[in-house]
Amino acid sequence: MSDPANSAPAKADPDTNDLLVSGVSKAYGSGAPVLDGLDLAVPGGSLAAVLGPSGCGKTTLLRVIAGFLKADAGSVTVAGRLLGGPGVHLPPERRRIGIVPQEGALFPHLSVARNIAFGLRDLDRAAQRVRVGEMLDLVGLAGYGDRMPNELSGGQQQRIALARALAPRPHLVLLDEPFSALDSGLRGTVRAEVRAVLRESGATALLVTHDQQEALSTADLVAVVREGGVAQCATPEDLYHRPVDPWLASFVGDAVLVPGTAEQGIATTALGRIPLAAAPGGLREGVVLLRPEQLRLAEPESAGAGGAEGVVTDVCFYGHDAMVTVAVDGLDRTVGIRTPSPLGVEPGRRVGIRLTGEATLYPSTG
Structure with a gap:
C-alpha cells in the first residue's frame, strides 16, 4: 500500500503526456470505414476538441483511444507509450486514461468522496482520503465529500465526474460531450470551470463535441473530423479565420x-x-x-x-x-x-x- 506521506499533489507532466493517433482506421462489420487513416497529435498539457457532424466518427475515435474498441489499423500512443497498434491492444484499465462521460454518470449509491476514490484502489484509505480532499479542493467543492450525487446540481455533478477522472493522475482525460445535458445558462459556466481545473491539473485532455461554440471557446486546439479523417487541426483562431476549404468555413461558425x-x-x-x-x-x-x-x-x-x-x-x-x-x-x-x-x-x-x-x-x- 502507498504511504500517505508520498501522496502529495502532483500535476501531470505536459512535456511527456502527448497524444498521438496515427493512421487509425475502424469499420463496423462489412460497412465503410468510420475512421479512415485518421491522424491527430495533441501536445501534452493541451485541451483539444474533436468537432464534426453527426456520424463523422467522433465517438468511435474516443472509444478507440480509450481502448473500448480495437482499431483495424493504425496506432494510439499516449505519453510515449503504445496503447494500441499492430499486435498491441491494452485494455482500458491499463491505459491510464480518465473518462468523463455524458451527464457525469456518477454512481448514485456512493457518496461524492467514494465516487472520487473509485479509481484509487492501489492506495490505502488514508492516502485515498488525502487524494479525495485534493480533488475536492481542485474542483471547488471542498466539504462536499459526504453528499450523495442526487444532492448535487448538474454542474456540481460534472465537476465531481472530472475529479473522479483526474484522481488517479491519468496521462490523458477524455470528455465525451460532458455538457450536453446542462441547460444553456449553466453550460458556459461549467465549461469555464472544467477548463480551469484541467489547466490547474496540467492534464492533457480531449473533448468530443458537436457544438462549434463549445469547441472554439474551450479548447487550445480544434480538430474537425470529416469522412473519417481530420480535415483540419488548428487553434480556434486559425480554424475560424483561415479554414482550409469552403465546407469547413461554413461548418465552423x-x-x-x-x-x-x-x-x-x-x-x-x-x-x-x-x-x-x-x-x-x-x-x-x-x-x-x-x-x-x-x-x-x-x-x-x-x-x-x-x-x-x-x-x-x-x-x-x-x-x-x-x-x-x-x-x-x-x-x-x-x-x-x-x-x-x-x-x-x-x-x-x-x-x-x-x-x-x-x-x-x-x-x-x-
Missing part, C-alpha cells in the same frame, strides 16, 4: 461565401472590394470567405463606390447582437450581417453594406 476575383491582393465581389489575408499570384477567380461580423450596415448612399446595397429580408435578435439578412443587389443569394444593434432595421428597409478586415479566397479548381 457562420460564413458569407460569394464569388470573387482576386488581383494584386484585392478581392472584388458583389459586396465590394476587400484585401485578402493571403494574396494569390496573378488574376484568380474563386469563392471569397467573409464572416458576418465583417459586414457593416450603412445608409445606402454612404456605402461608397466599393460597397453594395440591398433590402433587409429578416432580423433575428439574440440579445448581445442580431443577425440581419439582406438580399444584395446583383447577388443571387442573401447574406447575413452580424450587428450589435438592429435598432431601426426592419424587413423591407433598403441598406448599404460596407466590408471590413481581410477575406480568404478559395481559387476555382476548374
